[in-house]
Amino acid sequence: MEEPRPNDPTDANEKAASASPVVEKRDEDHGDEELGDKENALAPQRSAEPEYPGPASVAVIMACILSAIFLMSLDRTIIATAIPRITDEFNSLDDVGWYGSAFMLTTSCFQLLWGRIYTFYPVKYVFLVVLAIFEVGSAISGAAPNSLSFIIGRAVAGVGSAGIITGAMMLMMPTVPLAKRPLYNGFFSAVLGTSSVVGPLIGGAFTSNVTWRWCFFINLPIGGVAMLTILFALKPAPPMTPGLTIRQQLGKLDxxxxxxxxxxxxxxxxxxxxxxxxxxxxxxxxxxxxxxxxxxxxxxxxxxxxRPETATIQSSVITNRSVISAMWFMFSLSSTMLLITYYLPIWFQATKGKSPVTSGIDTLPLVISLTLASTLSGQLVGRFGYYTPFTMLSSCVLAVGAGLISTFKVDTSTGMWIGYQIILGSGIGLGLQHAPIAIQTVLQRKDIPMGIALVFFCQQLGGAIFVSVGQNVFNNKLIHGLATIANDVDPTTIIGAGATGFRTIVPTADLHKVLVVYNNALSWTFIVGVIMASLSALGSFTLEWKSVKDDDGPPSED
Structure with missing residues (x-):
């Protein structure tokens, strides 16, 4: 029901009616007519949506946003195949652990802080700042004269990276109506998943054919074009929480x-x-x-x-059922995705004898199926409105795909490893983009930046934790397995030789045994992904059934 408005014309009509019965009918009719005219005039204002850019502008803006997401996601994995060459150049084998962790640590630490900053400042300019920081970090890494400089560059890039994905989601809000966002979120997820998987492939190509430094220099021209286009093509929207002084804004940053x-x-x-x-x-x-x-x-x-008034995580956000469910779903899904995509190329290299570049090519079934499923599910949610069924289906298909991959053997056929990857990629793609849509559907507009930041914080944290867990499971199972086979095999030497180099030092008589041990260690590692894929159902099956096509609009539009 519409709330009664002050100074309603019917009050005047009632007073006039008490003074003149003759005028009562005329004034009442006139008052009702006037009130009806006012209601008709206000109705479109209440239901009207914000003015969004035209199709051409949307295409340009979204291309720039997708470019930024691609670079951010690529930067997490492109370094994998470049690390051996970097350590050779800097003679810095002892620092190798920091090459990946410096980026991961700063990304995780600054994720929620950027979410708060997006609440108090115009999204467009904050996004340009995080892109600039990311670009500076990439330039430092690419031009690094020594290992310490390279690590500093990775850390700086991580600070900027932490704000890119949240900013991309926030920039989409004034660009695309809520009902159409699932489709574009599908593009986001397709780019996010694809760049994560092909990162090692691109890194290997640069390292082998040009120089490892182009793994980072590539960010500069693409990111620079994206920044300039956003600067001139996108109108700045007002802050989510306007009217605060600088001192009040700093106080609320927690x-x-x-x-x-x-x-x-x-x-x-x-x-x-x-x-x-x-x-x-x-x-x-x-x-x-x-x-x-x-x-x-x-x-x-x-x-x-x-300090609830300045808390980083507001109670109105963290106590929302859909927010909690979306956070857990993304934590579990990301844990599974990054764990398996990290160790799947190792399986190809160790058990099939593939090169790093070829092993990246062999993961294309996963990339293609993820991309197609993300795009398709985004279109279907945009058409039917409900995202919860797709997250539920995602959890089921994800668990099946991860379970099948955990059954890999040394002699697994090409058809099987292609088919299993397609199932896994479909499971990831069906649900990867819907958690941010749930946040935008159920939260008030001022709470959306923190809700999105929490979801992607869980995504980042899940991947970071379970890649480390997987590493420990893999190392322990590999060491234990190698210790049980022939005495001529030294576990330390084999592990130090890497996933492909061990073939040159293991005696021919023991090679098959070592391959079986490698495969078993990786299977146990994949089982960790199976567990997390199954647990993702705790989030997907408890999401509220909300539609992005509700006539009254989401609370976020208030």
């Missing part, structure tokens, strides 16, 4: 909470990365990292409870 959140995440990720590999799990260093993680986590939670 810098105290971030002071505890940063070391909390750093301690957790370092413990997971070093535990079982660099140091034993029982090492005092690992135990201390976990203790500090727990202390900082408790301190962060306390600051959120005691």
């Amino acid at each position: 810098l105290l909470g971030e002071l505890f959140l940063f070391p909390c995440l750093i301690c957790l990720l370092l413990a997971l990365q070093w535990g079982g590999s660099t140091y034993a799990w029982s090492s005092w260093r690992i135990i201390l990292l976990f203790v500090l993680f727990g202390v900082c986590l408790v301190a962060f939670i306390v600051t959120q409870i005691l």
